[in-house]
Amino acid sequence: MSGLSLETIPEQIGHEAKRLILDSLGCLIAGVDCEIGTIARNMAAWFGGHSRATIAGARGRGSVLGAIYANARTANALDFDETFPVGAHFGSAGVVVALALAEELGLSGPQVLLATIAGYEAAGRVASYIGPVVHIDNARVVGFPDVWGVAAPVVIAAAAATAKAHQYEPALFEQAIGLAGSNAPLPVGAQWSSAIDLPNCKYCDAGWCAVTGTVAALSAQEGSRGFTELLDSDRGLARMYGVANADSSLITADLGRRFMLEDITYKPWPSCxxxxxxxxxxxxxxxxxxxxxxxxxxxxxxxxxxxxxxxxxxxxxxxxxxxxxxxxxxxxxxxxxxxxxxxxxxxxxxxxxxxxxxxxxxxxxxxxxxxxxxxxxxxxxxxxxxxxxxxxxxxxxxxxxxxDYARGDPWSPTYRFGDVDILDKFAALVPGEDGAELAEAIMNLEHEVSVSRITAALGRASARTIRQCA
The missing domain is CATH 3.30.1330.120 (2-methylcitrate dehydratase PrpD)
Incomplete structure (x- = not known):
């Protein structure tokens, strides 16, 4: 992960990352006026700090951690964001972290692209290692286990995106992942799956998860040290999330040859x-x-x-x-x-x-x-x-x-989302000139010397969404 570079990443993976960024920002802008979006923006002020990062729907910029919290939670608000095929969402966390750090650190478009890919790659491998949140009896899926959760990959996505944005060497990257995993929220899936009147904290607060991963990675840089065998031990992260027999080989299988972005699924409807x-x-x-x-x-x-x-x-x-x-x-x-x-x-x-x-x-x-x-x-x-x-x-x-398949499944030729599908979904969520400019900048991200064009369009488009709804 530390040595990952755009030169070693297949062109189609870089393209898929741009599609992920586009879809995530579309979901972010679409969610700014809902009750979760309003809560998330109000919460961002409590993070304090210098106003250096764009918060969707806010009148001004906020602190880096405030922007990460608000944008990550809002992007997941409508349940319209991508899903990795174990039943977890984490793509938006890496996207908003990379974008906020780009404003803080002055990163270029290619660097944002690389941090986003690193976030998804690390989280996808941890999510595969943990596996689907299902209970299997006699080869049949019969429901949810007694202990399960989907927060850990969100935290890992944010941590890996942060580590990559800061260009961590392997030893520091390892500490970032260890600290992130051991500070992931409790697996509250059983509480969620048994509820009827579902709370807006949802199956996990994507904002807190993204902040947790970011802070974990930053604390490693400041000298914090964590569990470097968190993904290896029989008592490791998967066991903490209710998995008795996790397959740790999935963390490194085909590393550098097959990428988790190949398995991303996109949503045509805002529902589970x-x-x-x-x-x-x-x-x-x-x-x-x-x-x-x-x-x-x-x-x-x-x-x-x-x-x-x-x-x-x-x-x-x-x-x-x-x-x-x-x-x-x-x-x-x-x-x-x-x-x-x-x-x-x-x-x-x-x-x-x-x-x-x-x-x-x-x-x-x-x-x-x-x-x-x-x-x-x-x-x-x-x-x-x-x-x-x-x-x-x-x-x-x-x-x-x-x-047997769902629209947006990449392994179904009938239902796979092509570029037209992604762009049409985005245009429906973010209409107008600002939406078109934002889409154009994202789909040409490898040529952007900074993210200023993206953040400016993001701010205008989300502000318009608030005004229209008001």
């Missing part, structure tokens, strides 16, 4: 990635049936797997902001009514909209016949398929579609 298999089936069905008269629908049956069948997913009346991101009835209503994916899905007016309420009442969630078999398709301890389906019952016909 586990729901996107059934939603993909619905999108395919809607395209086939267009135009679809919503008032003719008598029932919508969602077929899902064990990881997306608990009460938080079947909840027909999500009362909190985060609950809406995990409620199948809410998602189905938004898709059938063709509400643009993004902040509009969480408009408070839909809580009392009679058409939305009617669709929710007609939505039923059942187990997909092959829902528990997706462990059979794991690759490098990562999820590849998760069968889902949709049945729509009207007055005169029954329509059904299913999909």
């Amino acid at each position: 990635r586990f729901t996107h298999y059934a939603l993909t089936a619905l999108a395919d069905l809607m395209r086939e049936l267009r135009p679809l008269a919503v008032n003719s629908i008598r029932e919508v049956v969602v077929e899902t797997g064990p990881l997306a069948a608990s009460a938080r997913f079947t909840n027909p009346e999500p009362v909190t902001f985060a609950s809406q991101q995990f409620s199948y009835p809410h998602m189905i209503a938004m898709m059938l009514l063709e509400v643009p994916p993004g902040p509009a899905w969480f408009d408070p007016k839909y809580a009392t909209d009679l058409t939305v309420l009617a669709i929710k009442a007609k939505t039923r969630i059942v187990q997909h016949p092959r829902g528990g078999q997706f462990a059979e398709t794991f690759v490098r301890n990562q999820i590849r398929t998760m069968p889902g389906g949709i049945t729509i019952v009207t007055a005169d016909r029954i329509y059904r579609a299913e999909s």
Whole structure:
């Protein structure tokens, strides 16, 4: 990781990193007006320090740690950010850390690109080592284990991006990772998965995780020392996160030859990635049936797997902001009514909209016949398929579609997000000249001598989002 350079990274990996940055900043700007975005900006002031880094949606700049906190948490606010195929989000953490440090240290576009790649690479390998947060019984996935969490890779992403931005030598890089992992938040997944009215702290506070990783790396530079065998021991990081038999070989397998960015998945809808298999089936069905008269629908049956069948997913009346991101009835209503994916899905007016309420009442969630078999398709301890389906019952016909893949999966030629898909999603979230300028600067990041053009456009675009919503 210390010796990683753009000269040794395949061109397509550098390109994928730019797509990640674009997608992350689109999600960041889109989230500035939601309740989490407002909280995150207000919290940024408590970090104090010199105003050197851009905070999306804020009137002025803030401290580096304040910007990292606010931007990381806000980028994850809508649950619209990328997902690594173990059920964890960490891409945005590396992106916002690299960007904030670029403003502080005067880094060039290529250096930001390299720090982002390092963050994703380190976090992806640790996430693969920890593995999917599932309990397997007789080769079938039956639910979540008693102890699990998704915070550690977010912390590692921030730490590695910080270490790379500061050009740490191997020994110091090792200390950064050890300190970051041992200070990662508790694995609170079991609390999260059993809740119905989900709190807006979510499965982890991406802002705190990003700050933790950044501070860990900086403290290594100041002389702090940590556990250098944190990823090797039988009592190491994976065990702390509930994994009895972690495969530590995945941390170094094909190092420098195969990159974790090849496994990134992008989201077409602002909801838990586990729901996107059934939603993909619905999108395919809607395209086939267009135009679809919503008032003719008598029932919508969602077929899902064990990881997306608990009460938080079947909840027909999500009362909190985060609950809406995990409620199948809410998602189905938004898709059938063709509400643009993004902040509009969480408009408070839909809580009392009679058409939305009617669709929710007609939505039923059942187990997909092959829902528990997706462990059979794991690759490098990562999820590849998760069968889902949709049945729509009207007055005169029954329509059904299913999909083993989700839109945005890179290993599916049908559903992989190409550049047009990424750019279209970004343009929908960040319309106008500032959005276009931001996209152009990011997609040419290797030629930018600084990030000033990016941060200026980010500030203007996010400020416009606040004004429009107000």
